[in-house]
Structures are given as structure tokens and as C-alpha cells.
Amino acid sequence: MNGLAGLDQTQNSMTSESNTIKTQLKKRDWGQLLVPVMLLLLAAGLTFFNEYFFTLGNLLNVLQQISILAIISAGMTFVIIGGGFDLSVGSVVALSGSLSAIVMVRYGVGAGIAAGLLAGILVGFINGSLISRMNISPFITTLGMLVITKGVALGVTGGASVLNLPKHFAWLGSGHIIGIPVSGFIVVVVFLIGIVVLRNTTFGIKTYAVGGNKEAARLLGVKVNRIITATYVICGFTAALAGVLLAARLRSGDPTAGVGMELFSIAAVILGGASLHGGQGFLSQTLLGVLFIGILENGLNLMNVPYYWQQVVIGSVFILAACIGMVRKQDTR
Amino acid sequence: MFSAQRKKILGLALLMMFLFTTLMIGCSSSPTPGEKTSENKTSGDTKSKTKTFTVGVVLASSTNPLYVSMNKGIQDKAKELGVNIRSVIADEDQTRQNNGIQDLITAKVDALLVSPITLEGAIPAYESAKEAGIPVISIARTLKRQDIETTYVGMDIVQDGRNIGEWLAKKLNGKGKVAMLKGVAGASFTMDLEKGFKEAIAKYPEIKIVGEVNSAITKEQGLKNTENFLTANPQLDAIYAANDELALGSLQAVETAGRLNKILITGYNGTPPGLAAVKGGKMTVTTVLRPYGWGQLGIQTVFDVLNGKTAPNPVAHETKLVDQEILKNINPDELK
Known part of the structure; x- marks a missing residue:
């Protein structure tokens, strides 16, 4: 209980800080409306121009398609709010997917899933510790971990996919409950937990404080290193969860799966209005950002836009997201 | 304050431009759905001879020279056969390939021509196609699953x-x-x-x-x-x-x-x-x-299947052994 008393004290001493954070949390600036508006416009446009888009089948299909990116982005939101970012998540997806597949084939589904998740937590812990305690930049640390983790994934699998996973494991990735993809339920659970943690726990508020101004938070008695490490652990965990789900969806542990997802998930979080400078962002908005990317890709495919041009469009969205971020930042200052 | 206002306007303008461009690209390059439905109505039951088929093509890579020229063969032959092609490019990413196949199923293509990337990983997508009653023909790589793969166009190594x-x-x-x-x-x-x-x-x-x-x-x-x-x-x-x-x-x-x-x-x-x-x-x-010829054979096979012909399994694509002598006299088209 000592810990709790300590927390109360910290909270008292940082009332003014946490008040501004709370007002920020409540303040709905115009930028926050932008993603929902863009999303609505996009959906409306697609519904109007394409007969297949607004069908139940396709919407469930989109839900299935975005689930992996959504789960990764949930953890990424924590890291970005805390003032960092994580390039290693794509490789963690590959590592946890293939590791859980290897373990699963020998020791069963439970052990496999646990192994995959632990691997992600470990990578997150290493990332977080190096960044917070050794003060190495997130870019270099997580880039290094990206390469290392990818290497380990290729090493443990010998470069080949791990096959023959149990049938009921595949259900996690491609099964349905009352017509809704299982992975969709998992997304909802992950985001609900994440939202509660960010809004209603001292950990969540401290994460905003650390991301907003690390030194100020430190002076107010927040254990900055622990908070930062925790955000990376959360990010590693969600990436690993996504990796396990992807393995279930592909019915194999693929050591090259998830490549490039780190950039898409960072883009989704930024698109959702978080700032790469930290201290800002909301999980619900991240989910909208993910939805935007997912619907955009789905729509471009449905509209038969050649892939090369799809990339141009998607890249433009990322830059647009950054523009919005800049404008909003200047707005709030 | 003023500059913030201007930035907002700039942001909105960018947004509108972007959405506009997206829709433009989308509209200009998707004459397929409308055409197809009207064709369907007119051709109705007069067998498939007058119907324009739409085939979804999802190859493994868009940069590997083998697939580049295979894709060219598919496109050229499709024009000749009067088949619409909708392609999604997977770039050796199984998730992207599966999503693409799913989207093409949603867009109600008549058949799919796919070179599966990781074999095992492609199975869920093949299964969805089967559920939707869409035949899938594999090219270059085979799942060896006759229940979900209509046939396989490959070479006999x-x-x-x-x-x-x-x-x-x-x-x-x-x-x-x-x-x-x-x-x-x-x-x-x-x-x-x-x-x-x-x-x-x-x-x-x-x-x-x-x-x-x-x-x-x-x-x-x-x-x-x-x-x-x-x-x-x-x-x-x-x-x-x-x-x-x-x-x-x-x-x-x-x-x-x-x-x-x-x-x-x-x-x-x-x-x-x-x-x-x-x-x-x-x-x-x-x-x-001969990847170009391979692509041609692939789309031809799809066309035959759509027209109710039974294709052998596998459909054999012939490669060509060449030495200096043969190269001197060969028609370059035979090497494509």
C-alpha cells in the first residue's frame, strides 16, 4: 500500500500538470474531428461509387483485414504518447508468430501462444530499458531491435515457414462468432482495456505527462524510466499478440510476416492525431486512423486502382497526416 | 491566430484535393463493375459467349522479372480474349495477398488466377473463394489441394x-x-x-x-x-x-x-x-x-474453365531448351 500512498503524493504534487492534461483530454479541438470526417467522406465516396463497398460481407472483411494493424497500433499509441516510437513491431510480429508456431507444434497451443507473447514482452523490455536508462534514441534502439528480431525469427525457423499448426488454433485467425470475425472481438477487447488504462489510471496520466515534458514529469516525482519502459513492453506485447493472430490467420509461422507494418502503424497513430513529440493522442482516434488506412486499401482494391497508384495515394495520406499534426501542434501552442 | 487560421484552410484544402484525387483515380480506372452488370443483364442465359468475364489476378511479386513478364503475358492475352483483368499486387507478402483475394471476391470477379506465396498461408483465401463459388487457378506455385484449387498451370521441372x-x-x-x-x-x-x-x-x-x-x-x-x-x-x-x-x-x-x-x-x-x-x-x-507464354497459358486456362471446359490438372507449361544452334534460328517470340 506504500506504493499507492506514494502515487497519491505524486498526484497531489502534479495536480496542476494533471489538470492541464485532463483539460487536454476533454478539449475537442477541430483536429480531432478531422479523422472521423475524413473517414466518413471516404466511406460515403466509396459507397456512392462502388456497389460492393457498403455490404455487410465487405465491412466484416475490412474488420478482419485491419485487425492485425489495429492491435499493433494500440501498443504503438502508448509508446508515441510517451514520447517515443517503435520500429521493431513488424519484426516482433514475425518473431512471435514463428516462435509460437514452433513451440505450438511440439508443446500445444497454450504453450505456443505464451512463448510468442513472452518474446514480444522481452523485446519491448529491452527496447524500453535501453531507451530510458541508457538514453539511446528510440530510432537507433528500435531500428537495431528490428534487425536483431528479424534475424532471430529467420534463425529459429531456418528461413522457412513453420507448418502443420493445430486446426483449432487457426480458428483464432479466421473463425467467426455469430458472423463476426474472432479477431474483430480481440481488437475490441484490446482497445477497451487500452482506453481504460490510458484514461482512468495514474499510469495512463503519467504516460501523457512523460511524453509531454519528460523533465517536468521527473521533477514532479514520476518514475520516468519505468513509465517509458512500460510503454515499450505494452507495445511489444500487442505486436506479439498481433503476430500470434497473424500466424493463426496464415496457418503457419512465417518469419517474413509483418514486414513494413511498423511504418503503417506509426502512420495510423499519427493519422489519429497523436504527435510524434509525445504527450498527445487517443486510442479511439488511433482506431479511426487504422480504419481509415484499412478502408482506403480495401476501397482502392475494390475500385481496381493499380497497385502502384495505390501506394501513391497511401503515401499521400501519411504526409497529409503529418501536415495535420503540424497544424494542430501550432494550434495548441 | 491568423496564420493558424490559414494553416487550417491549407489543411482542409489538402484534404479535399487528396480525396478528390482518390476518387478520380478510382473512377477513371474502374469501368468494370458497371460494364459487367449491364453485360450480365443482356447476355443473361445466352451462355457465356457474349459475356465479358472479369478475372482477378494476384501474382506473388511485381518486381521479380519472372512475374513481370508473366503479368505482361496475362494482360496481352486477356485483351485478345476480351477478358477484363483486375489485379492486386502482393509483393511477396502473404497477408497482402490474402486481403487482395478477399477484396476481389467481394468485387465479384468471375475467377481468380493466383500464384500463392507461402502455400499454407494462402489456404484461407482459397477457401473463401471456394465458399463464394469462384474458381481459383494457381500459376507458378501450387497448393496441391484439388478441393480448393481448380487447377494448376505449371511447368514440369x-x-x-x-x-x-x-x-x-x-x-x-x-x-x-x-x-x-x-x-x-x-x-x-x-x-x-x-x-x-x-x-x-x-x-x-x-x-x-x-x-x-x-x-x-x-x-x-x-x-x-x-x-x-x-x-x-x-x-x-x-x-x-x-x-x-x-x-x-x-x-x-x-x-x-x-x-x-x-x-x-x-x-x-x-x-x-x-x-x-x-x-x-x-x-x-x-x-x-518463357514466363510471358506462361502468363498467356494461365489466362487461357482461366478462360477455358469459365467457358465450362474441363482443364487438366496440372496444365503443363512448356519451357524451351536452347543451345547456340537453336538460338540462331529461333523466332524471338518463342523465347518469351
């Missing part, structure tokens, strides 16, 4: 190996020493090629395989291993290489040793540098995979 063996035996007059650069250990195509080659050579008791080595498929490995072969067997008559890259490396070693044209070198793949070496009389023989 074992036969290619036999052809190389037969050709070499003839050139050697049924007698000589051969060393083998077998390529990657455990890869199915290198093993199949090796199997066919050895089958053919086994018929000639006086042809001896004096060396065999697995390696990565690079020029360096071809060079290094051939040097070793030449040291161990000064009387070598021929070198089998599982790929043109290996053969080109081997060629360098043979040339350095002053044995050019005394040692026969067989390659495989028909890459442009490989073909040039055969044309120049340095490398003795290679096999061209």
Missing part, C-alpha cells in the same frame, strides 16, 4: 532436368565426367531438376557424376565450386548448373583455366545474361522458362 540430361548425353556421345552445381539444398525446384537430370544420365553407364555440391545460387559460388571441381578432376567434360547464375560463375572458372569450349556447361532459367552467354558460344545450353 523434372522433365526439364531429363531434357538437359538427354541433351548432354547426346553431346558427350554417351561418355564422360560430369560435375554438378546443384543450387540450394532442399528447395523443391533444385531437387526436381536434379532428379530429372540424374534419371536421364542413369541410362548412360559411361557418364560418371564425379562431383556434386549444394550452394546458394550466386556467381561466386559457381566460380568457387567449379575451381574445386577442376582441381579434383582435371579431365572434367561437363558441368551441370541448376541456374544461369551458377553457370555464369562456373564459366569464369573454366575460362580462367583455359578450358573454354572443352568443358560443356548447362544452365537453367534463360536470364538475359545467360542467353547472351549461350549466344556467344561460351555457355553451352540453358532452358528458357
Whole structure:
């Protein structure tokens, strides 16, 4: 209980800080409306121009398609709010997917899933510790971990996919409950937990404080290193969860799966209005950002836009997201 | 304050421009759905002769030269057959491929032509297509699952190996020493090629395989291993290489040793540098995979299936073995 008393004290001493954070949390600036508006416009446009888009089948299909990116982005939101970012998540997806597949084939589904998740937590812990305690930049640390983790994934699998996973494991990735993809339920659970943690726990508020101004938070008695490490652990965990789900969806542990997802998930979080400078962002908005990317890709495919041009469009969205971020930042200052 | 206002306007303007562009691109390049439905209505029950089919194409890669020219073959032949093509490009990413297939199923294509990336990983997408009643034809790689894969358009690599063996035996007059650069250990195509080659050579008791080595498929490995072969067997008559890259490396070693044209070198793949070496009389023989023709055969097979014909499984794509003599007289189209 000592810990709790300590927390109360910290909270008292940082009332003014946490008040501004709370007002920020409540303040709905115009930028926050932008993603929902863009999303609505996009959906409306697609519904109007394409007969297949607004069908139940396709919407469930989109839900299935975005689930992996959504789960990764949930953890990424924590890291970005805390003032960092994580390039290693794509490789963690590959590592946890293939590791859980290897373990699963020998020791069963439970052990496999646990192994995959632990691997992600470990990578997150290493990332977080190096960044917070050794003060190495997130870019270099997580880039290094990206390469290392990818290497380990290729090493443990010998470069080949791990096959023959149990049938009921595949259900996690491609099964349905009352017509809704299982992975969709998992997304909802992950985001609900994440939202509660960010809004209603001292950990969540401290994460905003650390991301907003690390030194100020430190002076107010927040254990900055622990908070930062925790955000990376959360990010590693969600990436690993996504990796396990992807393995279930592909019915194999693929050591090259998830490549490039780190950039898409960072883009989704930024698109959702978080700032790469930290201290800002909301999980619900991240989910909208993910939805935007997912619907955009789905729509471009449905509209038969050649892939090369799809990339141009998607890249433009990322830059647009950054523009919005800049404008909003200047707005709030 | 004023500048913030202006920035907001700028942001909104960018947003509108972007959405507008997206829709423009989308509209300009999607005449398919409307066309198709009207066609459907008019053709109705008058069999498929007047109906315009739409085929979804999802190849494994958009940059690998093999798939680039396969895709070209598909596009050109589709135009000739009057088939609409909708392609999604997966770039060796199984998730992207599955999502693409799912989207094409949603867009109600009549059939799918797919080169699956990881075999096992592609199964869920094939299953969804089956559920939607859309036939899936595999090209270049096969799931070997007849329940969900309508047929497979592929080449018979074992036969290619036999052809190389037969050709070499003839050139050697049924007698000589051969060393083998077998390529990657455990890869199915290198093993199949090796199997066919050895089958053919086994018929000639006086042809001896004096060396065999697995390696990565690079020029360096071809060079290094051939040097070793030449040291161990000064009387070598021929070198089998599982790929043109290996053969080109081997060629360098043979040339350095002053044995050019005394040692026969067989390659495989028909890459442009490989073909040039055969044309120049340095490398003795290679096999061209004809990816363009492969793509044509692929879409033709899909067309036949859609028109109710039963396609054999697998549909055999023929590669072509070429030496300097054949290259001199060949119509370049036959190499495509």
C-alpha cells in the first residue's frame, strides 16, 4: 500500500500538470474531428461509387483485414504518447508468430501462444530499458531491435515457414462468432482495456505527462524510466499478440510476416492525431486512423486502382497526416 | 491566430484535393463493375459467349522479372480474349495477398488466377473463394489441394532436368565426367531438376557424376565450386548448373583455366545474361522458362474453365531448351 500512498503524493504534487492534461483530454479541438470526417467522406465516396463497398460481407472483411494493424497500433499509441516510437513491431510480429508456431507444434497451443507473447514482452523490455536508462534514441534502439528480431525469427525457423499448426488454433485467425470475425472481438477487447488504462489510471496520466515534458514529469516525482519502459513492453506485447493472430490467420509461422507494418502503424497513430513529440493522442482516434488506412486499401482494391497508384495515394495520406499534426501542434501552442 | 487560421484552410484544402484525387483515380480506372452488370443483364442465359468475364489476378511479386513478364503475358492475352483483368499486387507478402483475394471476391470477379506465396498461408483465401463459388487457378506455385484449387498451370521441372540430361548425353556421345552445381539444398525446384537430370544420365553407364555440391545460387559460388571441381578432376567434360547464375560463375572458372569450349556447361532459367552467354558460344545450353507464354497459358486456362471446359490438372507449361544452334534460328517470340 506504500506504493499507492506514494502515487497519491505524486498526484497531489502534479495536480496542476494533471489538470492541464485532463483539460487536454476533454478539449475537442477541430483536429480531432478531422479523422472521423475524413473517414466518413471516404466511406460515403466509396459507397456512392462502388456497389460492393457498403455490404455487410465487405465491412466484416475490412474488420478482419485491419485487425492485425489495429492491435499493433494500440501498443504503438502508448509508446508515441510517451514520447517515443517503435520500429521493431513488424519484426516482433514475425518473431512471435514463428516462435509460437514452433513451440505450438511440439508443446500445444497454450504453450505456443505464451512463448510468442513472452518474446514480444522481452523485446519491448529491452527496447524500453535501453531507451530510458541508457538514453539511446528510440530510432537507433528500435531500428537495431528490428534487425536483431528479424534475424532471430529467420534463425529459429531456418528461413522457412513453420507448418502443420493445430486446426483449432487457426480458428483464432479466421473463425467467426455469430458472423463476426474472432479477431474483430480481440481488437475490441484490446482497445477497451487500452482506453481504460490510458484514461482512468495514474499510469495512463503519467504516460501523457512523460511524453509531454519528460523533465517536468521527473521533477514532479514520476518514475520516468519505468513509465517509458512500460510503454515499450505494452507495445511489444500487442505486436506479439498481433503476430500470434497473424500466424493463426496464415496457418503457419512465417518469419517474413509483418514486414513494413511498423511504418503503417506509426502512420495510423499519427493519422489519429497523436504527435510524434509525445504527450498527445487517443486510442479511439488511433482506431479511426487504422480504419481509415484499412478502408482506403480495401476501397482502392475494390475500385481496381493499380497497385502502384495505390501506394501513391497511401503515401499521400501519411504526409497529409503529418501536415495535420503540424497544424494542430501550432494550434495548441 | 491568423496564420493558424490559414494553416487550417491549407489543411482542409489538402484534404479535399487528396480525396478528390482518390476518387478520380478510382473512377477513371474502374469501368468494370458497371460494364459487367449491364453485360450480365443482356447476355443473361445466352451462355457465356457474349459475356465479358472479369478475372482477378494476384501474382506473388511485381518486381521479380519472372512475374513481370508473366503479368505482361496475362494482360496481352486477356485483351485478345476480351477478358477484363483486375489485379492486386502482393509483393511477396502473404497477408497482402490474402486481403487482395478477399477484396476481389467481394468485387465479384468471375475467377481468380493466383500464384500463392507461402502455400499454407494462402489456404484461407482459397477457401473463401471456394465458399463464394469462384474458381481459383494457381500459376507458378501450387497448393496441391484439388478441393480448393481448380487447377494448376505449371511447368514440369523434372522433365526439364531429363531434357538437359538427354541433351548432354547426346553431346558427350554417351561418355564422360560430369560435375554438378546443384543450387540450394532442399528447395523443391533444385531437387526436381536434379532428379530429372540424374534419371536421364542413369541410362548412360559411361557418364560418371564425379562431383556434386549444394550452394546458394550466386556467381561466386559457381566460380568457387567449379575451381574445386577442376582441381579434383582435371579431365572434367561437363558441368551441370541448376541456374544461369551458377553457370555464369562456373564459366569464369573454366575460362580462367583455359578450358573454354572443352568443358560443356548447362544452365537453367534463360536470364538475359545467360542467353547472351549461350549466344556467344561460351555457355553451352540453358532452358528458357518463357514466363510471358506462361502468363498467356494461365489466362487461357482461366478462360477455358469459365467457358465450362474441363482443364487438366496440372496444365503443363512448356519451357524451351536452347543451345547456340537453336538460338540462331529461333523466332524471338518463342523465347518469351
